[in-house]
Structures are given as structure tokens and as C-alpha cells.
Amino acid sequence: MNKKILTMPRWLKISIAVSVSLIVLFLVAGFIFYNMLTTSLPRYEGEIVVKGISGKVDVYRDSLGVPYVVAENETDGAFALGYLHGQERMFQMDLVRRAGAGRLSEILGPDALIYDKMLRTVGIKKTSQRIIKVLKPEVLKLLKSYSAGVNQYLKDSKGKYPVEFDILDYDPYKWEPEDCVIISRMMAWELNISWWTDISFTHLVQKLGEEKVKQVLPDWEENAPYVIPSETKSYPKLGTGLIEIDKDLRKILGINGTHLGSNNWVVDGSLSVSGKPVIANDPHLAYSTPGRWYAAVIRAGDWNVEGVTIPGIPAVVIGKNQNISWALTNIMLDDTDFYIEKLDSSGTKYLLNNSWKDLNISEETIEVKDSLDVKLKIRSTHRGPLISDIHPYSFLYPDKSLQRTAISMKWVGMETTEEVNSFYLLNRANNWKEFKEAVGYFSVPGQNFVYADKCGNIGYVFGGKLPKRESTSPTFVFDGTTEKYDWKGYVERPEIPDLFNPSQKFIATANNKTLKNFKYHVSNLWEPSSRIERITGLLTGKQKYSVPDFMKYQMDQVSPYAKMITQYIISAFNNVKATDENLSLTLDLLDDWDYEMNEFSQVPAIHSVFYKYLLKNTFYDELGDDLYNQFIFVSNVPYRSIEKMMKDKSHPWFNNTETPQNEDRDFIIRKSLVDALSELEKIFGKEIKEWQWGKLHTVTHKHTFSGQFSLLDKYIDIGPFPVGG
Template sequence: MKKWKKHLIGWTIFLILLLLAVSLVSYIMVKRTLPQYDGTVTDNRIGSEAIIYRDSMAVPMIIAKSQEDAAYALGYLHAQERLFQMDIARRAGEGRLSEIFGDKTAPFDLMFRTVGIAGTASESYKRIDTTTRKILIAYSNGVNKFIDEAGGKYPVEFGLLGYEPYKWKPEHSLIIAKMMAWELNLSWWSDVAFAHIIKKIGKEKAAELLPDYPENAPLIIDDRFNRFAEAPLELIKTDREFRKFTGFIGTHIGSNSWAVSGKRSATGKPIIANDPHLAFSAPGKWYFALIRSKEWNAEGFTLPGLPSIVIGKNRNIAWAMTNVMADDADFYIEQIDTINNRYFVDGQWKNLDVRTDSIYIKNKGYHKFVIRHTHRGPIISGIHPYRLINKKSENLQISMRWTGNDFTNELLSSFLLNRANNWREFLAALKYFNVPGQNFIYADKEGNIGYVCAALLPARNNASPTLIYDGTTTNSDWKGYVPYDMMPKLFNPEKGYIASANNKTIKTFPYHISNIWEPSSRIERITQLLNSRGLHTPDDFRNYQTDFVSPYARFLTENLLKGFENVKIKDANLELVLELLRNWDYNMKAGSQTPSIYSAFLYFLIKNTFEDELGPDLIKEYVILANVPYRKIYELLGEDSNPLFDDVTTPRKENKNDILRKSLVDALSYLEINYGKNPVDWQWGKIHSVTFKHMFHGISSLADKLIDIGPFPIGGDGTTVFNTEYSFVTLFDKGDTEYINKEKPFENILGPSMRYIYDFANPDYIKFIMPTGQSGNFISPHYRDMTEMWLDGKYHVVPLNEDEFKEKSVHKLVLKTKETN
């Protein structure tokens, strides 16, 4: 062998060995970050002792002497499995992301400092009850025990970003609760977007774009509106960028839940089910836990950062939640004096509350800014994605009133809910649940079912949706809140079931609740399924939760086919497409081509109906909340004619059938260009897939393979019970392409963040599943061990009996106080 070949082989072997050695060392270093599941941990901050048993999926049962020790153990567990997730959430709420991420997160910090989430949490902590304070302190001690002992072995993300977490405070848990309220607070997006639509096309035309807007209801728009119109839209852009940064994307932020009473259950006892729809991420939103102590016995879904079972059950009752979609924020155009110290209201000048604050930006130092408040709330018009960097200084003055900035005590509500024994105690607990507004469905072991709308609803002067108010008068100020006793409630209805899918709460109500209800498709299908048989089983509920049939698709397709009646078709593919649609059962299953045809058609139907009036930029704001175009298209197709169908850019006057036909032809062209001429290649699962993305997604394709979970083909869409939303905004962000953004335009970004089913006739077991797993550590076997089951509609069955759980457990960790001599 030639000498140079020997050297080449030698160096190749050396480099391979070196790479293996580096990989091994890296793996060992990363593995050190895995949490301790067995053994004993001592700490003088725990009152006595808590024993944590874990099953094969890392689901823990906490057995503690007191509720404070249980809270300590839950804090320790959350920190073990989700510390980075918790740290990012509290940093966001505190406005401290830029300390580690630099310039790119400065607008987010400015936004949350201005909105005032951390300040509200701090003031709230001073006012909470003694029990809540004790549990928050105990929980914080558990988190801090892990932070103390994990020094140098924090989750990998901390090392990659080059920082260490600071101590957890009780107020941080209140910030987590407020951040959840912010994530679910979307009604103001439509307020602001429609204000800009009015600026472009006028009040009357804009009113036509609002779904279900009463014909004679006024739009309260100040004459000075045009001057200030740009400000709140920048708030939307900043908030949208923040949600993209943290993974809180998607706008079908709702849920499904239902319960049947014993008379509608094959088992003779109530059965309850829930699947909240939230943005997908890795790790996921929830952490499942069972808690056993003298005062606190409950099991279900917790949010890392909060010491409570948010959704679940105890020995006597079970509960489920969906978003009320409450309109809980308003904007006001303010008249500010030239030195920005006073504002004009009711004929007099009043002093602004002026505060100076600062954020620290990595590698740049401190940036100071001024926050101004009226009696309603902060002036938010200075929030702009690039203002901190570009130093722009527009004179824009709009204030924001949000229920999340008031004192509320959802944790007390949750603690009381975890301990409630019956309907009366359930009602009493929910009196304190205010934000985010939630529909609570109830069932108990005695056979009862019930419903409560728990939300802090502003009492406004009118019961109609509004846009931006005139701030120079208090006529549009909130007149307090709707009393809890007046909120909609339901107990043991004659039909034997209760269901909620973010649909309209009640037909008539003296106060405005919302104008952003979800399309009725999901609740129609759930109701159809619940009425399809006299008695239901847990297996039936499983099938319902994974159902891909869309009543909305049925309605649109029927209208589309009518539009092609008596039309001569010459194109072979168009004829085939129409035949597929005629024979479709409206099941959006991944292996079918018809859902792809329908979904492309829906996109072009929205585009061809609204873009001529709004233009390519404003239509992206119109579709921000997907339920708005969904519902408006449904309304329009129910009419024989409507001026919105006319394309104002052409000389002829188009009608409904013209737009339906054009939209299908455009959809066909899109599919042929992007996926080939043969419809065999148009399976929905190829176009519509789901990936559970880590926050670091996109840094490199190699890293994505390690930290992301997926992609997987998936069925459904935003109108199916198994909600698999794709982003309308992404669809309308065409870039340089003629037909839709080609970079995964129909990617599933939001859906069931968990599923659970509980049958009171089988009280010792609960069924649940999550999209990813319990752990936030990407090398943990529990980072993705639930994904396949979630995709397949399967559930993890957890025994609730202590002895059985212990017997089946695979890990035991003891947390106890240090022994003293």
C-alpha cells in the first residue's frame, strides 16, 4: 500500500475516533442533565416528607403529609422536567427575555413591561389569601431546591444560551397564570384589525365583513381615528412575533369538552371528556400528576409554574374546560397634552401616571423608557417591533383596558376546585375564577352534570361589539363587571348531556360576551355524535375525540357543487375533482385526496371574496383570527347574492357561483403546480403534517432532528372535532410565489394539547394522553413517548388507587426534611 494511502486511512480512523469520543463526551454531559427519579433528597424547607412514585411514562403520584409538602414536591417535579419552559415564561412576563436573547426580544420586553403583567402579579401577591400564599411559598421552595442542587447540570438550553436560572419567587407563579390569560386573550386582535379595515374601506363596507354583526348596531369610531390607526396594529405585530418566538401560535385557541349523565351512559354513571386546543410545541403545555395528602387529593393536568391541578378530578367530582372567547379588552384614543403629562377626559385635564422603567439588553446595556397610564390602563401605542432599535418617535396615544390587569385570584379558585365535593362547592370555587374566561363542565359521582361560564365580563354601556373608543369621555368606560350570579349556568339538563366547543354561550344575554365564537362545525359534529345513540361508552368518547368529519366542509362543498350544476366541463382533472367532491363523506382523513382539494378551494374562496376589497396586506390582518373568515364565508354562502362576491378589480359583476367556480379552478391549478398533475399524489397527509417544535427549532436541520418531534401526516382541519389548525396568515404570506407560500402552507400548528376521559363507573382509573411526553429534556425517553399514542387515538391508563399505583411504579424518590442532631 502506498504511504499516502496509509496516512489517509490513519487520519480518517483518527478523525472518526475523535468524533466518536467527542460525541460520547457530549452525550455523557447532556445525560447528566436528566432528572433524578430515585433515591432521597433532603431539604430543611420541606415540612416533613413527600414520596414521589413514577410509572413507566414518568407520571408521578405525590404522597405527602400536608398540602404544603405536596406543593413543594410538585414544584420540585416541575423544575426537574420543565425548568427551561418555566424560566422562559416568567422572563417573558417580567420583560427580561432580552437579557439572554438580545435585541430581537426587546420589543417583547417593552410590550409586557408596558402591559404590566409582572407589576399586576406583584400587587396581587400582596392581596392573596393566607392559604394561597403558603402553597405558593412551598411550591417556590421546591423549585428552588432543584435550582440549588442542579448547578452545572441544568437543562441543555441554559448551557447553550450561556446563563443560569435565578431563584423562583411566589410572584412568578402568578405571572405564569397571567401569561396563560394573555395567550388566550385574542378578542382585541379583531378589534384592532377591523379598525384598520374601516380606515381603508369605510364603516359600512367594514360592517359587512364582521360575521353575525347586527344590522343596526353602531360602530363607535372617533373622528380622529385615522390619525392614530397605525398604533394598535403594531401591537398586534409585536404580539404575533412574540407568539412565533415562544411557539404560542394558532388562533383556534379553544377546546372540546362534554359530559353525559348516567341516563345517557352505558355504564350508568357520568362520563366526562376534554381536549383543550393550544399551540403545539416540544415540550407540550401540560404535566400530568396525582396528588395525595391529608387536605389535597386530586389528579390531572398541571401547568409547569403553577401549584394546582388545572383540569382533572378528585374523589368526588371531575371538571373540563374550554375557552369562553370573552371580549375582555378595549382600546381608547386618548388626547394627551404636548408634554405628555396629562390627558383630557370629561372636559378636564387629568394627570397621567408616569413611570420610568428599563430593560437590560444583552451586549448593549440598559435601555430606559417611559410608561404612561390613564385611569383605564397603559398607553400601548409606543409598542413597535423596531422602535427600540430604530428610535422612531411617532406621536401615537392609545390606551388599553384589559381584565388581566385587575386583581384576580384564579389560584384560590383552583385550590377550592381541587377540593370541591359537590355542585354547591364547585359553584363557590368558580366565583374566584375570572381570567382567562373559561367554560367549566362538571360531573360528579352522584350522577350530576353541570356547566358554569366563569369569566370577568366587563359591563359596557352597549351589548354590541365595538372597535376603538373615544377616550375623551368616560361614557365608554366599563361600569364594573357582570356579577357572578348572573353568569350562565346549567345543571342536569333534560337531554342528559352538556357540550362546549367555544360556540356561542347563550342565545340572549344582557351583556356582550364575545363576537369571536368559533365556527359551529365542531359543536355541530359533537352534538350529532351525542345524539347518534341513546347510551355512550368511554370507547365512544375516544372515537368522538379523534373524529375528522367536518360539517363545515359539507356545507361549503354542497354550495360548490351547486355552482357547477349545468356547467359543461372540458378539463379532465376538473371533472375528476368534482366527482371526488360528489362522493366525499367530508372525512378529512390524511390518506384522502379530497381534503386537499377542499382546503385549497377554501383558501382561494377567502382570497377571491375578500382580497379585492382589502388588498394583499390588510387581508392578512382580516384572517388573523381564523374564525372570522370561516364564519363570514359560511354566512355569505347562505345568501343568494352579496356585493362581496363581486370582484371590484374587474369590469363585470361577479356573483356567488362565479367566485365558487373560479376558486375551485384556482385550487386545481395550485395543486397541479405544487404537487403534480396526478391527483393520486394529493393526499392530505402529504400536504398537512404536524411537527412538535422545540423553541430552538430552525437553528440547524441536524439540531431539529434531535429536538423536534415529527413531522407526521395528519388529518382534520380547524373545523373538525380533532382540531388540526393550519395558519391562514401563512397561506396569505405568498412571498415571491404566485400560488401560496410553498413552505408547508398547510402545516398543522395547533390542536389537542391533551385528551382525557373519565368514567365514574370505573372510578379507579383515568385515561389521558398528550402530544409529546412528561419531560422537557430532549434526550429523555419521556420527551416523546406519548406521541405515537396521541396520533393513533390511544390513551395512557393510570390507576388512581395508591396501592396499585405503587405496585406498578418503576421509580421512587423521597423528599424529606434534613435530620437535626
């Protein structure tokens, strides 16, 4: 009997072989990646024998993983904190210090060259080197001990660094005290909001003219007389490429926190259940993986403090010691100015007061991974560096007038300031006097310091170096050919009011205007008043407050700003019959809304998408794509502009310049709501019940590598999470 032999088709054999090979490769790659991840995990248990400390140091952790450092003296405590920061945040620390030092190209290659050029030109590393020389001896000693702790981690973990180092194929270099200062200065850079606005506002004037811009910029009359310099319109054209470079760098570093807002407040003992002051703080920096803060408790000799630290700095930035507590928000201080410079044909001199002055010219070498070194020439006037040298204008802006524009920059962060001294003293302050002394060393970024102590006192101190300007138009780029617009030094600290045990029994800040009728310019960049109004309402609504009350208030989602906008929406439809079913239902929902941005509610989604279209339908026709995106990026500017414009039904900016008819506020409101409903119907369908805010409004804590390796995003990012607010 003949047996029939079945043979497998060749194509099937090949397919199976390829499939098996891919599975094996995937498993091997997965095992290698898993091994890379697990071998770099921080140690939470065990004993480590190290050199560099004088006694035993114990580290305990609570149920949330927060470390409690117990040491016999401050230097040993700093060493331990450095080790802990290193083992849990080394890549984060290394990336930020590299950015500040202009050394990203060493690990990221030519694509990062533009960022290195920017921050080398700004001079964060050079500034940090100067700051190190003015630190108090005890502070420098602490930085050295902290650095030794970081370096001990680097030594102990050689070959087992976090997986990011393996992916980028490099090892971190030795940590130095100077790196701690760089980290501190990078925080100042992150919170520098006026870097964004001066150039954009000047561009507005150049495109639209003085009168048109007067109509839209918020707080135009703040420091009367307030007149745009007549020279502005005749300046060479300015590009916004510098701002785009900064935006991209912030995405890489996860420090895109310029305009997210923060709150702090304190009540004295007469308003608290406990009879003692209660203080609260919620700084809203950018969400990232890992997070920006590192919570810690330190018991090390006279250093007895707890709160949140910034990895790379041996200090609690926001927190308390055995005698006082403190909380911070951004002042929104205008501490940056830009100047249009006139250079001679050689590019080595600039015109000042009808005389040619020599530019200060230096050269640095940037090492670039997989490429040749790059020479960077940095040219500076007496005010600061020519930031227009950062990138080739000819590449980004073919317009020759843009290529010729030389812009210098003056920033408080380029000064030799002493924030690290401030943090040291702040951690050890025992009373109001010592607290004020500590804040007196703080210059940049400008911060609202709110205070409470165990004796029942509360207070507020303006923490920042405030430029003295004779100009009444500090929101624009200045003419650099004259000293007329130069800073005339800084406002003396005693001239800036503080607040101690006020009669209202509480203090609150929310990036709002903090100094009323102050003779010096502080800022035009305040956040809208809605947050401070809500906080003030909450702090005047009860006789006594507790810690749980404040925790609840920190999660409060009621928006006075939304209330203001919604009232205009309802008014715009008062005499209009809504024939569309969803439009009619929407108006009913808006009319009944309690203005809470609840994630499960549909009304916040409607309101927020409406607001997006309100901005676009109001500003886009005049501004165009690039300038519109710049204008809305620092959100408090259009928010406050709209708040101002809504009071005038016939405000000229509501008119669409691209149509023959003359539109007014109510027309734009009606169009924006119809546009919003159309978008929501496309996303979620016709049923309004499906339009929950949390489906649209999510939070994702993104890793630096997010978006670079799409298969990894779900493993390295945390989220998205539906949220209210």
C-alpha cells in the same frame, strides 16, 4: 536496483488533514453535546434527601411516566410537585416567567427588547405582585412550598441544568410564589383573542368604510341596535405592528394557541353505560416541545386530585378529585378594549371630557445581554397603559399620522383577580356548591367550566369577569377623549346564568356562543358552530355512552363546515361542463364525500387548498397584503364571514375590485377550485391518488429553538407527523 518512492501531493495531504480534523471536532462536539443532554436528564429513580418537607414523600410513575405523588400533607405534596416540574420543565417555566416579567433581553439580548417593552407595559409582573397580596393564606403557603421544591431542584442540579441553559449561557434565578402567578397570567394573555381583533377591525373600517365592513364582519346584528361608532372613520390611522410583535413573541414561547379551539362535554348517568356521568375535554393549545401540560396524580392529605397541571402552578387545571370532575374551554370572551387618546404637546397629559388629566408615568430599567441597560417609560391613563409606546412607530410606520397615534388598553387581566385561589378551591371542591364558589374566583381568561360529580349531577358555570359596556360596538377601538366608552364595572356573577342537571341530560361547549339572548355583550369572536353541531349530533345519536365512545368522539374528523362549503361548490358547477379530467374527477369525489378529514383521503386536501384560495380570492383584493394576513390569522373570523356571505350569491365582497367585470359567489368558487387543483398538481403531480391529506397536513411539536439552529431541528423538534382533521 532503484526503488521508486511515491509521494502524496501536498493538496491531498492538506485535504486529509482538514477532513480528519473536522471529523475529530465533530465527534468531540457531539460528545460534549451528548454529555450536556444526558447529565441534565431528570431522575426517575433513587432517593433524595431535602430540607423543607415535614415527612416522607414517595413518587411513583406509571408506564407512561406520569408521576404519582404520595405525601402526608398538602405542603409536602406541593414541594414534590415543584421539584418534579423543575427537573422536567425548568427551561419552559423560566422562559415563560421571564417573558411575563419582561426579562427576556437578559438572556436573548437586544432582539428581545421589544417583547420586554410590551409585557412590562401591559404590566403582568406588577399585576402578579398585587395578586400575591390577596391570596388566601393557605394558598400562599402552598405557593411557597411549591417554590421551595423548584428551588431545591435548582440547588441539586447546579451545573447540570437542561441544555437550553448551556446554549444561552445562563442560570435560572430563584423561583418565587409571584412567578406562579405570572405563569397563570401568561396563560390568560395567550388566550386573549380580542387583543388581536379590535385594532384589525378598526383598521378595516378606516380603509374600507363602515358599510363595506358591515357586509363582512360576522354576527353584526348580535346586540341590536348595532351601529359602528361614527367616530371610527375619523380616528388617526392605526398600524398593526403591535399585533406582529405579539405574534413573534408567541412563536418564541410556543404559546400560539389563540385560535386553535377546544371542546368539552358531559352526559349524566341516564345516558351512560355505567349509570354515572361521563365527562370529556380536549383543549387544543399550540403543539410544542415540551408540551404545554404536565399530567400528575397527587395524594397529599386533603389534596387528592389527578389531571393536567401547567408547569409553574401547583394545581390540577383540568381533572378530578375524589368527588367531582371538571373540564374547560375558552369562552372567547371580549375582555379587552382599546382607546385612541389625545395627548398634549408635552406628552404628560391626556384629554378626557374636555379636561386635561395627568398621565401616570413610571420608569423601569431593562437589563440587556451584551448591551447597555435600557430605560422604559410607561405612561398610563385611568383605563390602562399606552401600548402605543411599546415600539417606535417612526421605525415601523414612516407615515407621521401613525407616529402620533396614542392607544391605551383596558384588559381584565390587568385587574387584581384570583385565579390561583380558584384553582386551589377547585382541586378541593366536594360538590356543586363548592365548585361554583371556586369558579366564582376565576376571572381571566374567560372559561366554560363543565362539571360532573359522583352523585350523578352535571353542570356548567361561566368562569370569567364580564365588563359592563354601554357601547353597542365593542369590537372596535374607541374614542378615549370621553368616558362614554369606559367600562361601567363588571356584570355581577348572579346575573350570569349557569346550568345544573339540564333536561337534555348533556352539556357541551366548543368555543361557541354559550349565552342566548343575554343582555350584556359577551363576544363577537365565537368559533363557527360546526364543532358544537357535530358534538351535539354525536351526543344525541345513542341511548347510552361509554368512555371508549367519548375517546372515539375526541378523534372524530367529520366536518359539518366542510359539508356546508362543499354543497356550494357542487352547486357552482351544476350548469358548467368540466372539460378538465382532474376537475371532473374532483367534482365526483366531492359529491361522494362523507366530509371526514381523513389523512389518507384526497378530498380533504382538495377541500382545504380550495378554501385557502376561496379566502384569498374573496378578501385579498379589498384588504391588501398586511390587512389580509391580520384578518385571516384569527381563523374563526373569516370562517364565520364566509359562512354568512355564502348565503348571498351576489354578495358584494365576491366581486374582484381589480377587474372590470362583476364576479359573484359561483365565479369565485369555480376560480378557487381551479387554483387549488393547479397548486396540488404542482406539489404532487397530475395523479389525484397521490394527493393524500396527510402529506399536506402535518403536525410538528416545535422547540423554542426550532429554526434557530437548522442542524438541531431534527433532534429538538418532534415530527412532522401526517394527521387527519
